[in-house]
Amino acid sequence: MDAGRAAGLLRWLEGEPADVADLAAQVAVTAVQRHGTTVCYGDHARRRRLLEFDRHETLLAALRWHDTTLAEARVRLPDRSWLLIEPHADFGASWGFSDRLWHADSIGAGGEALTLFEALDWANVDRIPTLAEPARLPAGAGATAxxxxxALAGDQGRSVLRYSGPYPTEQLFITLLESFRYDPTTADPLAAFERGELDWHPAPHERVFTREGACVHLRERVEKVVWRAHAYHRPDVQGVGRYAPYRVRDVAGHVVCSLWALGTAVEDTLTLTNEGDVVGIVESLPPPPERGPIAGEVADGIGAIVAAVSAPPLAAAIRAAAHRLTLTWAPLHGELANVNGDTVCVSSRLRARLAVSLESSSDDARRDVALAMLTEVALLLGDVLRARAQASVAELSEPEQRALLETPAPDADTARAITAAVAALAARA
Known part of the structure; x- marks a missing residue:
């Protein structure tokens, strides 16, 4: 590496811990990617990735190697905290050796141990590993890892990886789409994934941290934006649709981040160029100021919907978690729902849209509108309820967990709960 580039790296690393800054001396070659990411390698074959910087010179990742063995990796998360990967940190899981994930506020901090995952040979990545406790990860950590x-599999020339672990969930499938592309010749990719037979081709995204505080993911286009604690996604990736209430969309030559519900944009929050630079922070009109309780039947209906589309062993715990919720309409800025313990505030913008839709509708149409709103809120709260249900099941004894997996508790009257919730929404909006 020439002297000018070396001096530039040292400048970019000013203020970083010594054990990160000294990686600059090991850099043999650098490469600049499509959207301006600078990747520094410790070898001319470009197999030992050491440092990554975005186009604004923000440090994204620092990896330390002992010869061809990864000693540790530190990767910036969307909220600017750090995810640490500790290889071969433990032994005893069903798969043998495990790597450990840590979370720290800064790159130099020790942080908090999060969970384990199936150990990899990081110099020869050959699979997508099983993660022990996904619910323990902070927002964005799974996608970042x-x-x-x-990225490392791509550096090593690996064209295909597979996930053959015990948890081939739809959520994992959707998350993998952010960094991989599945084999397009597969007739039913989700079914193949569930069987552990889907080929995934490495296709990592680049990240840009803007001066305004957004974290932007790019491949051929802006695919994801993390802004003010919310992740905005495209509603489709590689032809696969996803629920995207915080949505990235193209509008008049720009990329717009929007709150999306009932088939339309409820509020725009951020405008960017197609390269991910912030054009402007959108100042929307204030939300309707009204506050008011939402009938308890609605919480039970939400639980019924979420349970119906989740793993059967979680159904009873999901419905119990939903039953404990207290729902209210409230004026929210930049979000559709806010969860604080068992209190959930739902945006008054949604209530206003519901009220308008109900005004001149027939009884059947009113029920359809209320069902659409109930489903919308259930989808918004689904991940929270599933996480709480998983935590509840994890507290059971091993025999109780085994019994639940083998013979899930019979579901309650789903249709009755949903019907009562729809009636309550239609009557009180």
Whole structure:
């Protein structure tokens, strides 16, 4: 590496811990990617990735190697905290050796141990590993770790990886789409994924941290934006639709981040160029100021919907978690729902849209509108309820967990709960 580039790296690393800054001396070659990411390698074959910087010179990742063995990796998360990967940190899981994930506020901090995952040979990545406790990860950490795996596999010339673990969930499938592309010749990719037979091709995204505080993911286009604690997604990736209430969309030559519900934009929050630079922070009109309780039947209906589309062993715990919720309409800025313990505030913008839709509708149409709103809120709260249900099941004894997996508790009257919730929404909006 020439002296000018070396001096530039040292400048970019000013203020970083010594054990990160000294990686600059190991850099043999650098590469600049499509959207301006600078990747520094410790070898001319470009197999030992050491440092990553975005186009604004923000440090994204620092990896330390002992010869060809990864000693540790530190990767910036969307909220600017850090995810640490500790290889071969434990032994005893069903798969043998495990790597450990840590979370720290800064790159130099020790942080908090999060969970374990199936150990990888990081110099020869050959699979997508099983993660022990996904619910323990902070927002964006799973996608960030998978992007590291995809990037290293790509560096190593690995064209295909598979996930053969015990948890081939739809959520994992959707998350993998952010850093991989599945084999397009597969007739039913989700079914193949569930069987552990889907080929994934590494296709890592680049990240840009803007001066305004957004974290932007790019491949051929802006695919995801993390802004003010919310992740905005495209509603489709590689032809696969996803629920995207915080949505990235193209409008008049720009990329717009919007709150999306009932088939339309409820509020725009951020406008960017197609390259991910912030054009402007959108100042929307204030939300309707009204506050008011939402009938308890609605919480039970939400639980019924979420349970119906989740793993059967979680159904009873999901419905119990939903039953404990207290729902209210409230004026919210930049979000559709806010969860604080068992209190959930739902945006008054949604209530206003519901009220308008109900005004001149027939009884059947009113029920359809109320069902659409109930489903919308259930989808908004689904991940929270599933996480709480998983935590509840984890507290059971091993025999109780085994019994639940083998013979899930019979579901309650789903249709009755949903019907009562729809009637309550239609009557009180």
């Amino acid at each position: 998978l992007n590291v795996i995809a």
